[in-house]
Amino acid sequence: MKLILLGPPGAGKGTQAKRLEEQFGFVQLSTGDMLRAAVAAKTDIGKQAEAIMARGDLVPNEVVVGIIAERIEQPDCKEGYILDGFPRNVAQAEALDAMLASKGTELDAVVELKVDSAILLNRIETRAAETEGGPRADDNAEALKKRLDVYDEQTAPLIAYYGKTGKLKSVDGMQTMDEVTAAIVAVLGIKKSKGSVLSWLTGRG
Numbered sequence: 001m002k003l004i005l006l007g008p009p010g011a012g013k014g015t016q017a018k019r020l021e022e023q024f025g026f027v028q029l030s031t032g033d034m035l036r037a038a039v040a041a042k043t044d045i046g047k048q049a050e051a052i053m054a055r056g057d058l059v060p061n062e063v064v065v066g067i068i069a070e071r072i073e074q075p076d077c078k079e080g081y082i083l084d085g086f087p088r089n090v091a092q093a094e095a096l097d098a099m100l101a102s103k104g105t106e107l108d109a110v111v112e113l114k115v116d117s118a119i120l121l122n123r124i125e126t127r128a129a130e131t132e133g134g135p136r137a138d139d140n141a142e143a144l145k146k147r148l149d150v151y152d153e154q155t156a157p158l159i160a161y162y163g164k165t166g167k168l169k170s171v172d173g174m175q176t177m178d179e180v181t182a183a184i185v186a187v188l189g190i191k192k193s194k195g196s197v198l199s200w201l202t203g204r205g
């Protein structure tokens with residue numbers, strides 16, 4: 001299954017993607033994690049991305065599209081994957097559609113984690129206060145605010161973009177982590193069979 005998790009910073013995409021990976025074996029592809037790894041390894045891409053990420057802006061489309069194009073070719077992605085943090089604007093979404101179409105395939109679903117933005121701002125400010133000077137250079141109040149603004153301006157339009165395709169499913173992201181996971185599993189109609197073999201049933205199955 002090819003799935004996108006969509007939602008603002010702090011909505012819990014990474015947490016939910018990891019849970020789905022553990023429970024169903026889908027590979028989590030987080031462009032944020034991949035870029036942070038590139039920064040840590042001081043690769044050319046990492047050097048290019050470091051300052052942009054630290055201030056909460058988007059890394060150029062061709063960089064992330066290139067990273068994803070290469071990654072989804074790997075054998076572990078054959079059975080499907082969860083995109084977390086990609087696409088982040090309409091141009092990236094169009095590039096992804098083109099990439100998949102050229103392989104004769106398409107997305108199965110886009111899951112939007114719906115969250116209350118006022119509560120979210122509070123949540124990320126708390127996270128910023130707790131982690132200031134911590135492992136993520138962009139976890140300071142200013143960069144977090146910037147990431148939320150970038151989400152509203154560039155990423156939120158993807159809700160309408162995918163809404164038109166009929167693939168968009170919305171889940172209440174303000175519930176407990178377990179409830180959110182259960183809600184995602186329910187909207188996707190995925191079932192785990194005994195032998196841990198995944199059966200992917202479309203519709204109400």
Ligand code: ADP
Nearest residue numbers: 009031032053056057058059064085086088147
């Ligand atoms: P968040 O917690 O804000 O969802 P991520 O870990 O997904 O953060 O991303 C961190 C940073 O990495 C972003 O603010 C951006 O600079 C960069 N980044 C990640 N994914 C993309 C993407 N698809 N396009 C451009 N930049 C990206």
